[in-house]
């Protein structure tokens with residue numbers, strides 16, 4: 001059956017990023033009876049078919065998932081809490097913590113830097129991060145003055161070359177920090193990925209979405 005024969009309100013688009021989110025979402029999709037027919041690591045296609053002619057997956061940058069879903073270009077998606085906090089969550093319904101791609105948001109510094117003393121003495125800290133909103137709120141709540149330096153990648157490099165005193169980044173095993181002689185000095189929050197649904201799609205496509213959301217909910221609660 002070609003997708004053109006399926007009415008628009010019965011067609012769903014799911015936005016995912018390549019890598020850990022795609023991989024960790026596959027078992028949840030399987031639980032809903034959906035199999036993605038192409039591998040984004042080997043295919044150059046950005047729109048992937050599934051065994052269900054009414055469901056397609058689009059591959060976007062992790063930080064772009066909330067934007068595609070907000071504007072309804074995708075009906076639903078999977079995004080980390082770190083990404084959702086920076087986006088703000090406007091236009092998004094966030095019904096399920098999928099408990100996948102888990103990590104934590106932390107402050108890290110050069111191994112030789114005395115963070116506690118700097119904070120206690122009221123020093124103004126230069127903090128490099130991709131997560132400007134989260135970092136701003138964290139340091140404001142502690143009453144620490146910071147100059148935030150926005151980066152788009154490899155935050156770990158910033159303290160090594162004197163761009164910043166500290167970084168705010170997500171950490172999972174901690175091996176990247178260790179390999180670069182950085183020390184985690186504070187955990188800001190635990191992070192996992194959430195299912196996000198376009199608010200209009202939730203109403204207009206409820207019949208199609210509901211069974212998938214329920215399967216995701218069941219499969220993700222089994223994982224924890």
Ligand code: PRT
Pocket residue numbers: 017018019020021061062063079080081082083101102103152153169170171172173174175176177191192193
């Ligand atoms: O890579 P890109 O710039 O496109 O975007 P992204 O890094 O946001 O996407 P992706 O696919 O790498 O991550 C998607 C989501 O996975 C993030 O939004 C987080 O919620 C979650 N996640 C879980 C992680 C990690 N674990 C993680 N370890 N995201 C990034 N990392 C980075 C970490 O910052 C470090 O630089 O991976 C590196 C290795 O981590 P360690 O601690 O295991 O060494």
Ligand code: MG
Pocket residue numbers: none
């Ligand atoms: Mg990455």
